[in-house]
Amino acid sequence: MADPNLVLVGVNHKMTPVEIRERLAFSAGEIEASLERLVSHPEVIENIILSTCNRVEIYARVRDTSKGISLLKDFICDYHNIPVGDLDNYFYSFQGEHAVEHLFRVSSSLDSMVLGEAQILGQVKDAYSLARSLRSTGMVLNQLFEKAFNVAKKVREETGIAERGVSISSAAVELARKIFEDLENRSVMLVGTGEMAELAAKNLINYGVKTVYVCSRTYERAEALAKTLNGCALDFDMFKEEMHKADIVITSTASPKFIIKKDMVEHAIHQRKNKPIFFIDIAVPRDIEPEVNDLDSVYLYDIDDLQSVVSANVKEREKEAETAMELISNEVTKFNNWVVSLDAVPTIVEIRNRAESIRKNELEKALNKMGPLSEEDKNTLTLMTQSILNKIFHKPTINLKKQTQSQEGHVYLKTIRHLFHLDD
Amino acid sequence: MEKIVFNISLFSYLGASLGYFVYLVYRKPVVSTIATATVGAGLLAHTVWLGLRSMETGHGPYTTSFEIGMFFAWLIVVVYFLTEWNFKIKDLGAFVLPLAFLAVLFSAFLSKDVAFVRESQPFWLTLHRTLSVMGYAAFTIAFAAAIMYLIQENQVKSKKLGIMYFRMPSLEVLDKLNDKVITIGFPLFTLGFMTGPLWKAKMDMPVLAWDITKTWPLVIVWVIYGVIFFGRMFSGIRGKKAAQGAIVGFVMVVLTYFLHV
CATH class of the missing domain: 3.30.460.30 (Glutamyl-tRNA reductase, N-terminal domain)
Structure with missing residues (x-):
């Protein structure tokens, strides 16, 4: 070919x-x-x-x-x-x-x-x-x-091309998995029913989160969202008492003031025997007092934190894409070598066929000249001529296959074909 | 021969430390495979060395500081292999192998004289030293896991997610590792600690005539790991506190070792 x-x-x-x-x-x-x-x-x-x-x-x-x-x-x-x-x-x-x-x-x-x-x-x-x-x-x-x-x-x-989440909810899931490893059987609590919170919750559920609590100032809303997420709705005031049951808390209320305070979280963490809680505050204005992040075993990310994680991740992916391009250009070269090496096989076959037909002709002529020979003698001569061809072509075949892998493979091949007069 | 296998293990651990570090930063799977193979080769040489040494001295490798250092390093690598296999955390190698390397390197500078064992109770001595060193090896792994935990915790907490955030395992896994090795290491160490006086008693030596400067750090070591061990069971000590404890405990272990050399 x-x-x-x-x-x-x-x-x-x-x-x-x-x-x-x-x-x-x-x-x-x-x-x-x-x-x-x-x-x-x-x-x-x-x-x-x-x-x-x-x-x-x-x-x-x-x-x-x-x-x-x-x-x-x-x-x-x-x-x-x-x-x-x-x-x-x-x-x-x-x-x-x-x-x-x-x-x-x-x-x-x-x-x-x-x-x-x-x-x-x-x-x-x-x-x-x-x-x-x-x-x-x-x-x-x-x-x-x-x-x-x-x-x-x-x-x-x-490369790290796919390593870092480039959307708010994937960055949040990634963080959750760096805190909890496995999200299987974790529980998440939604305080407020914002669209982004719902999206983040769905993403967490995809990763195996089993228990979902939903609180909202309007109970009907909580109930409706709980239904779509297969969770249970809670009265709004319940979130304080139930917080210790949640591994991940996502807030998205319209409250103008902080609704989750440091002492509240301290209490919940104590009830949980210091098992970590990951707070995701998607609300603007924020729902969670920033000082909450100072507590041990508590991790708080607000929307800006997540946004800056995302933009850092996007930049990182762009950098990784450059590394990936180097890798790809190496692979393109390898593929081209494969394509070129394909060419060696038919050339080898053509040369062998030509040599074989010469061998047969010459053997026939010789046998005719020699007069009657026993089958055994004829066989010996056939084997000898075949073996001469095999030995002559052994090294050139190997070298040809090897050379066609190199950059100049096609030139090499062209020369061989010219020497053996294969392309007339 | 002894020298050759000693050097093989020393340089294998150095090579593997570098390999694991490169893997941690650049994430080339080939490098981690090579590093693991190198540790394997080093461990094999190390095992041969322990065998040769024991044949030469006629007893296990726990009489001189040199032997104990080598035995300690060997157990670190063994426990590391078990942990890597169990937890699948390749990055742990970047933190553990340098410690194994340092332990071997340090041992190389100690006197290699063979101690003449007069002890009439070799069983108790063997038990005492082996159990203690096994405990120390577990604490070393806990130390490495704790360093990783604090690095990771700091990244998540400060919201500056650098390369280590992506490379290193989750906080939970690192805390579990801390839990596992201390849960195993602390009872071993306790048994080792208790068989010491027992051995002395069997030797008809005064049990309470300890060298105080050599013994008090051990008591502190025991208390620190005891607090983590029981604290995790009963009062929710985990995560950052457990990691900090494992680091302080390990520093005390190292200090104790130097006091004994």
Whole structure:
């Protein structure tokens, strides 16, 4: 195989507004139909379609790169009944190692709106397995995507790209997990029923929090929220007495004054035998006296604290993205080496075939000249000639495979093919 | 041969300390695997060393300060391995292995003379020294966990979440670790502490004729860990206080050791 002619055509959230992206999106059923249509096109060898709310991309191996790229653009427009010229400014297209790099960046979530978010990898995996099940992929795209999943895993493990929460509620969950480790069977108390508090509570429940208490000045509201969170509603005044039962307290009342004071918390902590409580004060004006944070085993974060944690985390993710890019460019090189090494095999086979046919011809001639020989003698001669070929080609075969892994692999290969006159 | 295995363990612990530290800061999984393998190699060499030494002296490694230092370091690494396996906290290595390294390094400067054992009650001596050193090893792990706890606690409390916040385990896990090792270490140490006078009694030595300067720090050590041990059971001593206690206790242990050398 010569150049695998990898190409990629797509639009994403960075260059294309949502009004256009939504017109170009493919539903699962549409993807199935399109994959089949594309792969039956003589120009296309393999293809995969990735369609999410932030991007529509087609990865393909084609016979000719520039023809392939315009074919894919035309296909996307055609499919959605949009005149081709209208979208020229929005499409990007890459080929060869740039396409490889782009896929690695996408699946590692470096191209996402929220750097390091986990969803995209699942979406890429789905796109791949759909295409694979429909047999629209082959050796190169299979290897490329499997590699992309490895790279994404490596990026997640070896950089901090996904380590830090970049929303208020995820930062709060992260803090809770640094205090309590396991949120399984923890209890959370909501004082006030603000929307953000509800969101944070839901996030905590996702992480295993079992018991939820809800207090509100209007009992009906508490009851309604308790119902959606599968918790129990309490009279507003009860929160003081019940506070010691909660590992995490989230406040979001409209009270103009502090409703949770230091002595109150001190009492609760004492009742809990110094087991920690994590207070999250989402209310503005604040509900919890800041001095509460001075108590042992008590951790208090207000909305500004959480906000500054989030912005520090966003910056950190950007820094980690740079490390991730280095890792990715190494992986792109490795993938290219693999692609190049593919070329060695057919060349070796061609050389061996040629040598083999010479061997057979010459052996035949020799046998004819020698007159009648016993089967055994004939066998010995055959084995000898085969063994000569094997010995001559052993080292060159190994070296050729090795050399094609290096940067200059293709030059090496070209020389060999020229020496053996394989490309006339 | 003894020298070679001694050096292997010394440098393995140094290497592993650096490895774990690099892992703590840069989070390269390969490095932690290498560090763990290095500790394993060091521990193996260390074990061989203890065997050789015991064959040479004809008794276990607990008569001279040198031997006790080496035995102590060996137990630290053994307990560390058990903890890492049990709690899956790789980062603990960055705090424990330097201590094991220092214990071996310090021992290297002590007299390597073989003590002539006159004791007629080797069983009680063995029991006394082994139990005590096992207790000390557990306290060392508690110390490392306490340092980690205080670093982590400080980050969460001050709201300045640096790299250690993300790298290190949760407060609860670190507190549990403190709990586990002290719950095991304190009874061992207590038994070791009590078998001391018993051994002396068996030797027909006056039980109460202790060297006061050498003994009082031990009493303080016992009280400190006793407070953490019983306090956690009965009066809610945990978290920061338990961590602070484990640090003060360990400082006393080190002090006691120097008084005995």
